[in-house]
Amino acid sequence: MSNTEETRTEFHQLMDEVRGDLVRMSGLVTEGISTVTQALLGNDIGLADQISSGDDEIDLLSVEAEEKCVRMLALQQPVAVDLRTILTDLRMISEIERSGDLVANIAKGIGRLQGVELDPRLRGLLDRMSEQALRLTSRAMDSYLDRDAGLASALSDLDDRLDELHNDFIETVFSSRNDRLITTQQAVQLAVIGRFYERIGDHAVNVGERVQYLVNGELPEHKGAQRARARREQGDVS
Amino acid sequence: MVNTHNSEETQARMKVEEESPRIDVETAVLSMTEDQVGESDAKSASTVFEVSKLNVFYGDFCALRDVNLDVTQSEVTAFIGPSGCGKSTFLRCFNRMNDLIETARVEGQVRYHGVDLYQSEVDAVEVRRRIGMVFQKPNPFPKSIYDNIAFGPRIAGAKKSELDDIVERSLQRAALWDEVRDRLSDPAYGLSGGQQQRLCIARAIAVEPDVVLMDEPCSALDPIATARIEELIAELKTDYTIVIVTHNMQQAARISDRTAFFSVQVTDAGRRTGELVELGATEHIFTNPDDPRTEAYITGRVG
Numbered sequence: 454m455s456n457t458e459e460t461r462t463e464f465h466q467l468m469d470e471v472r473g474d475l476v477r478m479s480g481l482v483t484e485g486i487s488t489v490t491q492a493l494l495g496n497d498i499g500l501a502d503q504i505s506s507g508d509d510e511i512d513l514l515s516v517e518a519e520e521k522c523v524r525m526l527a528l529q530q531p532v533a534v535d536l537r538t539i540l541t542d543l544r545m546i547s548e549i550e551r552s553g554d555l556v557a558n559i560a561k562g563i564g565r566l567q568g569v570e571l572d573p574r575l576r577g578l579l580d581r582m583s584e585q586a587l588r589l590t591s592r593a594m595d596s597y598l599d600r601d602a603g604l605a606s607a608l609s610d611l612d613d614r615l616d617e618l619h620n621d622f623i624e625t626v627f628s629s630r631n632d633r634l635i636t637t638q639q640a641v642q643l644a645v646i647g648r649f650y651e652r653i654g655d656h657a658v659n660v661g662e663r664v665q666y667l668v669n670g671e672l673p674e675h676k677g678a679q680r681a682r683a684r685r686e687q688g689d690v691s
Numbered sequence: 692m693v694n695t696h697n698s699e700e701t702q703a704r705m706k707v708e709e710e711s712p713r714i715d716v717e718t719a720v721l722s723m724t725e726d727q728v729g730e731s732d733a734k735s736a737s738t739v740f741e742v743s744k745l746n747v748f749y750g751d752f753c754a755l756r757d758v759n760l761d762v763t764q765s766e767v768t769a770f771i772g773p774s775g776c777g778k779s780t781f782l783r784c785f786n787r788m789n790d791l792i793e794t795a796r797v798e799g800q801v802r803y804h805g806v807d808l809y810q811s812e813v814d815a816v817e818v819r820r821r822i823g824m825v826f827q828k829p830n831p832f833p834k835s836i837y838d839n840i841a842f843g844p845r846i847a848g849a850k851k852s853e854l855d856d857i858v859e860r861s862l863q864r865a866a867l868w869d870e871v872r873d874r875l876s877d878p879a880y881g882l883s884g885g886q887q888q889r890l891c892i893a894r895a896i897a898v899e900p901d902v903v904l905m906d907e908p909c910s911a912l913d914p915i916a917t918a919r920i921e922e923l924i925a926e927l928k929t930d931y932t933i934v935i936v937t938h939n940m941q942q943a944a945r946i947s948d949r950t951a952f953f954s955v956q957v958t959d960a961g962r963r964t965g966e967l968v969e970l971g972a973t974e975h976i977f978t979n980p981d982d983p984r985t986e987a988y989i990t991g992r993v994g
Contacts, residue, residue, distance in 0.1 A: 461991035530941055532977040533986045670979030 464529045467521055471542050472598070474518035478549045479594040481511050483587050485556035486653065490583035493563050493646070494576055504560035511553035515546045522546075534667075541667040545597065548656040548663075552590060555649045555656075562646045569639050572629060578622040582650040585615040589657035596661055602668040608661035615654040622647045737764045739902060739932045740785060745799035747780050747789065754780050755965045758799075760951060762902075767924060767933045769943035769973070772953030773988065777965025778936045781953070782904050785934060786822035787815040820847065823895035827907040829887030831879035831894075836862075836871050839879045839890055843898040857897055864930075865893035866923050885916025892923065896931065903927065905935040909942065921946050940989055943973065950976040952985045 459465065485507045492500035522543050525531055531539050571579070589611050596605035623644055630640040662673040674682075740762035747755040755777035762768050762785075770778040780789065787808060789795040801808045808818055820843075831839050840858045841849075849857060858875070862868040867889040871882070879890055888908060895903055905924075909917040924933055924946050937943050943950050951970040955963045969982045980986050987993040 458993055459991075460993070464991070532940070532944065532989050533980055535990045536978060 461529070464525065464531075464535075467525055467529075468535065468538060471518050471521050471539075474514050474521075475542065475545055475549065475597070476594065478511050478514045478518070478546070478553070479590060481507050481514075482549055482552045482556060482653075483590050485511075485553065486583055486587045486590065489556050489559045489563075490579065492560065493566075493579060494571070496563070496566075496568055496570075498564060501560040501563045504557055508553045508557040511550060515550040518546050519543065537667050537670060541597070541663045544663045545660050548659045552653045552656045555653050559646050559649045562642050562649070565642045566639055569635055571643075572634055574625050575622070575629060575643070578618060578625060579647075579650075582615060582618045582622060582647065585611070585618060586650045586653040586657075589615065589654045593657040593660035593664070596664045597667070600664070600668050602665050605661035605664035605668070608658050612654040612658045615651060619647055619651040738762070739764050739804065740934075741800070741802040741805075742784075743800045743802075745781075745784065745797065745801065747777065747784065748794075748796045748798070749792070750794045752962060753964050756956075758967045760967060760970055762932060762934055763949070764932050765928055765930075766948040767928050767935060767946055769947035769950045770934070770936045770953060771938075771940055771943050771950060771989075772965070772968075773955060773993075774938075775963050775965070776953035776955045778951075778953045779906055780965070782906055782934060782936050785902065785904055786819045786824060788819075788824065790815050820898050821900050822902040822904060823898065823900040824904045824906065825888070825891050825895055825908045828911050829884055829891050831882075831887050831890050834879060835876045836879050836882070836890065837875040839894050840897045843894065847898055861893040861897040862890075864896055864927070865889045866919065866926075867893055883916070885912050885919060888912060888916070888920060889923065892920075892927075896927070900931065902932045902934065905933065907936055907938060910938060917942070940977075944977045947973045949973055952976065952980070952982070952988065954984055954988065 485504055488500060488507075489504050491497065492504070522539050525535075525539055529535075589608060592604060592611065593608055595601065596608070626635075626640050626643045626647070629635050630637060635643070666672055738761050740760075742758055742760045742762075745755065745758040746753060758781060770782065772778050783789045784797055784801055785803075785808075789797060797809055803818070803822070806813065832842060834842070837858055840861050841854045844854060844857050859868060859872075862871060867886060870886060871877075871890075874881075879887065882890060888911075892903070892908075909920050912920065921942065924935070927933060928948075935943075935947065949970060950973045952968045953965050954968045955965055957963050969976065969980060969985045971981065975981075976985060977989065980989065984993075
């Protein structure tokens with residue numbers, strides 16, 4: 454009995470296809486992040502319009518990938534690493550798809566900034582937030598492709614850096630508003646855009662948690678779930 | 692389980708049994724204090740079988756090597772693995788069915804409630820009464836439905852007046868009573884395959900065993916009949932310990948509490964020896980098995 458003999462070729466090919474779909478989706482998100490930041494800093498509305506077609510492509514890939522997962526669950530009775538992979542894929546599809554939406558939201562926000570000239574501090578922070586969001590997204594995908602639980606768990610540290618940048622950015626937006634460099638309307642728009650970058654990082658962290666499940670089989674349990682479990686064990690059902 | 696001895700012989704043998712190992716089994720279980728129970732897994736009262744260092748040979752060919760495994764009371768334990776991995780051979784060790792194969796030889800220990808089943812004083816017939824078996828193909832006797840069930844209890848000395856009760860209870864327990872109550876004197880061969888298999892299960896439990904061994908009990912049945920047997924297994928496990936060999940991994944996943952995966956090692960001379968690779972909670976085996984060989988087999992990455 455050979456140890457490498459494959460007996461479920463069609464099934465495993467379909468799994469490879471879904472992995473390819475995820476790679477493309479993630480690639481479109483990282484591409485979208487750099488394009489949208491370029492558009493934001495260059496105040497280029499035309500460039501921003503390109504973003505929405507990228508997002509449509511991500512949406513279509515996510516539907517196709519999900520259909521393949523449903524088909525495998527229904528027809529192939531996946532177990533063990535196959536089961537964990539498909540469950541991880543399904544969660545990753547929605548995380549990456551959400552990141553794509555956030556990129557599209559940033560693009561929409563550019564129009565609402567009404568061509569404001571951003572001061573160098575804001576520009577610098579936006580650039581660094583964008584870089585960090587892009588790094589998180591691509592590292593999350595690397596951890597999935599390499600089945601690297603260590604990298605996957607390190608994503609939350611990378612995300613702390615993005616959160617710090619986001620805090621700095623919000624403070625800078627407020628001080629710019631106080632110095633009357635931007636209007637209240639523009640300040641609100643910028644704060645919202647900053648928030649979108651920050652959320653992209655959170656989705657990458659979620660992907661990392663799913664990759665850890667894929668590798669070691671343990672579902673992530675957050676502090677809230679731990680608290681609720683403790684309460685339930687004490688018989689408090691409120 | 693086909694018992695061909697006449698009832699006097701069996702009764703005489705059982706009288707002898709009363710005074711020796713059978714009592715040992717009972718007292719071994721009953722005399723355990725609560726402290727002892729659960730103190731050590733291997734000695735816990737909920738452990739029905741403890742298998743240690745078991746080797747099985749057919750002539751000089753080693754079919755199964757160095758198996759160590761426990762079977763827990765009121766649980767369904769499933770054995771899975773490729774053909775030739777020794778899982779059926781192993782199942783037959785639990786009620787000494789391998790004794791019936793001339794060249795078969797068993798080394799190591801199979802302890803049943805603490806008593807070594809392969810001690811010379813242990814009576815294989817009594818072992819098989821306590822540890823019943825259901826086979827791959829339904830094998831009713833060429834008798835009536837009633838007599839199929841009454842056969843074992845009659846040999847065991849049940850009174851005529853008790854038999855009706857035993858037959859009804861056994862058929863009910865095997866979820867067959869409603870289908871056959873009006874035709875108990877009809878030949879068992881008139882039943883469908885699925886009904887015949889449930890009849891065989893009823894026949895196995897009519898002698899009130901402790902354990903029911905099942906060797907691919909659904910492989911000759913259609914999906915609906917299979918589903919009924921699976922449901923029956925889930926019900927029976929409250930009263931019986933069940934050990935099942937199955938080629939159907941999804942079946943093992945659906946019905947068992949623990950799953951043991953056996954594999955085959957091929958020697959340079961081309962001989963195939965079975966070995967236990969991994970035993971674990973079924974959910975664990977099917978979501979995140981410890982051994983890469985288990986994973987390769989259940990995900991179909993090994994033929």
